[in-house]
Every structure is written in C-alpha cells, then in structure tokens.
Amino acid sequence: MEKTIRMSHGAGGRMMADLIAEVFVPTLDNRYLREMADAARVEASGGGRLAVTTDAFVVQPLVFPGGDIGSLSVHGTVTDLAMVGARPLWLTAAFILEEGLEIDLLRQIVRSMAEAARGAGVAIVAGDTKVVERGRGDGLYITTTGVGVVPPGIEVGPDRGSPGDVVLLSGSVGDHGIAVLSRREGLAFETELRSDSAPLHGLVETLLAAAPHTHALRDPTRGGLAAALNELALSSGVGVEIDEAKVPVRPAVRAACEMLGFDPLTVANEGKLVAFVPAEEADAALAALRAHPLGQEAAAIGFVTADHPGMVLARTPIGGRRIVDMPLGELLPRIC
Numbered sequence: 001m002e003k004t005i006r007m008s009h010g011a012g013g014r015m016m017a018d019l020i021a022e023v024f025v026p027t028l029d030n031r032y033l034r035e036m037a038d039a040a041r042v043e044a045s046g047g048g049r050l051a052v053t054t055d056a057f058v059v060q061p062l063v064f065p066g067g068d069i070g071s072l073s074v075h076g077t078v079t080d081l082a083m084v085g086a087r088p089l090w091l092t093a094a095f096i097l098e099e100g101l102e103i104d105l106l107r108q109i110v111r112s113m114a115e116a117a118r119g120a121g122v123a124i125v126a127g128d129t130k131v132v133e134r135g136r137g138d139g140l141y142i143t144t145t146g147v148g149v150v151p152p153g154i155e156v157g158p159d160r161g162s163p164g165d166v167v168l169l170s171g172s173v174g175d176h177g178i179a180v181l182s183r184r185e186g187l188a189f190e191t192e193l194r195s196d197s198a199p200l201h202g203l204v205e206t207l208l209a210a211a212p213h214t215h216a217l218r219d220p221t222r223g224g225l226a227a228a229l230n231e232l233a234l235s236s237g238v239g240v241e242i243d244e245a246k247v248p249v250r251p252a253v254r255a256a257c258e259m260l261g262f263d264p265l266t267v268a269n270e271g272k273l274v275a276f277v278p279a280e281e282a283d284a285a286l287a288a289l290r291a292h293p294l295g296q297e298a299a300a301i302g303f304v305t306a307d308h309p310g311m312v313l314a315r316t317p318i319g320g321r322r323i324v325d326m327p328l329g330e331l332l333p334r335i336c
Contacts, residue, residue, distance in 0.1 A: 010058075012222025012268075013327035017231075036235060037158050038083035038219065041150055049150040051086035053077060056143045060334040062109065064183045066176075066195030069142055070113030072270060072336065075199045076221070077146040078120045082201035083217045083273070085156040085208060086148035088120065093144050094128040098137030109140065120199040122146075148201075154208065160215040161236030165304035166282035168275040170203060170289055171196070171297040172248040173225050174267035177332045178256045184334075193252055196271035203273065203294045210288035211281035218274045221336055223327045226265040228274050229312045230326040236276075240312045242302030242324070265314075266327045268335045276304055 001022055008015045025033065032040040039053035057073045067075075074091065081088045093113070097106065117124050131137075175196040182193055200219065208214055216236065220228035225247065233240045249257075249264045257264045271294065277285045282300060289295030302314075312324040 007333045012227050038080040041084055051081050051084050051148045051150050053080040054145045058141050059336055061183055062139055064180045067197040068109055068112050070109035071116040072197050073142045073144050074116035075197045077144040078199040078201055079219050081146050081148040082204040085154035086150045088122045088148040088201050090147045091122055091124045091144055092126040096141040097131045098139050099134040101139050156217050158232055158235035161232050161238045161276040161304050163304055163306040164279050165276040166279055166300050167302040169299055169301045170273045170295045172250050174253040174264040176270040177267035177335050178253050180335050181332055198271035198294055200273055203292050206288050206292045211277045211285035214277050216276040220269050222268050224266040226324050233312055234310045237309050239305040239308040243315045245317045246299050246301045248297045
C-alpha cells in the first residue's frame with residue numbers, strides 16, 4: 001500500500017481497488033456497501049426498494065467534444081442507477097467553484113446539466129455551492145447523488161454472473177477517453193472524436209424487457225472494458241473470455257490508441273454498458289440493444305466460464321490468447 005495518494009488511485013484500476021478495499025470498506029463496512037455495485041439497493045420503509053448512488057466529476061477540460069462536465073455528471077449518475085436495474089428519479093448536485101471561473105462558462109455548464117436532466121426524465125432537487133481560492137480547484141468540480149426505484153423482480157448485481165452467460169457490449173469502446181484527451185492535448189485526427197456520454201437507463205429498460213433474467217450490468221468508465229470485466233469476474237467468482245475481434249472500436253480511436261500506446265480495452269467510456277445475460281436470452285437481448293438508438297453497435301463479445309475464476313482472457317485477432325488484467329494505474333487522468 002502506498003504511503004500517499006497518487007493520481008493512479010483515482011483511475012478505476014488495481015490501485016483504486018486496493019485503496020477502497022484497504023481504507024474505505026473495512027471502516028465503513030455494511031451489507032449495502034459490501035456489494036460494491038454502481039448503486040446501493042436499500043429497502044424503503046413503506047416497501048419496495050430504492051437505489052442510491054453518489055459520484056464526483058473532475059474532468060479536464062470542462063467542455064469537450066460531445067459534452068461537458070455538467071451533462072456528464074447527470075449522465076454518469078443516471079447510468080449508475082441503471083446498472084442495478086433502477087428507474088432514476090432525483091438527483092442532487094454540489095458545485096466546488098474555483099475563484100476566477102467565468103460566470104458565463106458556469107452558466108453554460110449548468111444549462112447543459114439542466115438539459116441533460118430533462119432529457120433523462122430526472123429532477124435536480126437539491127444542491128450546494130462552495131468556492132475555493134484561485135489555483136486550488138481547477139475551475140469546477142461537481143459531486144452528484146442519485147436516487148431511483150428498483151422495479152419488483154429485477155435482480156441485477158455484480159456478484160450474479162454465472163457460467164454460461166453471454167457477455168454483451170452495447171457499442172464501441174474508447175470514444176469518451178480519446179475525445180477528452182484529444183481536446184486536452186490539442187491532438188488532431190482526420191475524423192473528430194466525440195464523447196459517447198449518454199444516460200443508459202432507457203437502454204437498460206429495453207434490455208431487461210427482452211432479457212428479464214440478466215445477471216449483471218456494468219458501465220465501463222474509468223479503466224474501460226478491461227476494468228469492468230475484471231470487477232464483474234472478481235465479484236461473481238467466475239472467469240470471462242472475450243474475442244477481441246468482436247469488440248467494436250472506431251478506426252479513429254484505434255489509430256489514436258496505437259499512436260499513444262494505449263489498449264482500447266482500458267480507455268474510459270461514458271455511454272456504454274456490459275451485460276452478463278443467460279445464454280437462452282442472449283439473442284433477444286442483443287436484438288433489443290441493437291434496436292435502441294444507444295445500442296446500434298451492440299455485440300456479443302464473449303462468455304462467462306467456471307474456469308480461471310476472477311480472470312479475464314481474450315482471444316487475439318491472430319488466434320492467440322492473452323490475459324486482460326485490471327489496469328494498474330492512471331492512463332488518462334481527469335477523464336470523468
């Protein structure tokens with residue numbers, strides 16, 4: 001364990017997982033937190049179940065191709081609720097503003113946040129604002145909390161993956177991370193790369209209608225597809241095998257990753273999901289995803305196995321096999 005916090009501790013990879021496991025979980029331990037899902041499912045006093053999630057957004061730059069920190073904060077929070085099968089209802093937001101931030105830029109971001117909330121069918125019902133000295137806040141940070149309702153009969157969780165499940169991916173990977181990096185670093189590509197930031201609750205509702213026994217869902221944000229699959233494999237005590245050739249990657253994203261030395265499987269996404277679906281429901285689930293505007297590029301990329309529990313393997317395009325490990329640290333800092 002490191003003696004001090006490093007940027008890698010916020011990357012969504014192995015160092016972040018170790019930090020959570022060694023510092024937060026033992027101290028704050030309870031049965032809800034122990035599930036390590038994207039949102040906690042809690043019992044409401046009058047019956048039924050609520051889902052609660054919280055998230056912080058520190059993306060840089062604040063505005064990027066395809067979105068900004070405001071819309072991203074809404075989309076990310078709504079999607080986290082959807083990953084446990086919940087219907088999002090309410091959000092709260094806290095704004096940490098740095099002295100010197102332009103009011104017009106703040107107004108633009110708040111307007112974008114409001115439009116994203118309306119588009120997702122949720123209300124931002126409470127909030128807070130704090131200001132820190134110039135040079136100590138990097139413009140703007142946003143922290144959100146989301147609350148939703150879990151419909152009866154929906155049992156989706158990171159620990160429910162089962163051997164024989166088919167692994168579905170809702171679309172191309174790496175779009176968000178490379179889009180943000182290109183704006184931050186001033187990189188130019190032949191085709192403009194745009195973030196895939198989007199709220200996925202509608203896509204999840206479509207999926208669950210077609211495949212009601214879906215076992216697990218995860219949005220591959222920090223650490224990308226590699227981190228998401230490893231987290232599900234570890235939580236469920238299963239192995240995962242994927243075919244790299246079946247993972248959709250846009251040519252511009254692939255070219256950027258080759259140029260920069262990144263593995264597309266480890267680059268962050270903000271509008272994609274991974275699902276573990278029973279084999280008998282997989283065809284219907286894939287068809288349903290492809291019929292939705294946010295899932296048109298959905299693909300079956302692999303399967304869940306009882307072999308090598310906690311490990312993810314990939315068949316390479318040349319026919320070999322490699323371990324897809326949990327990323328160690330920060331490849332692309334400040335991405336969400």
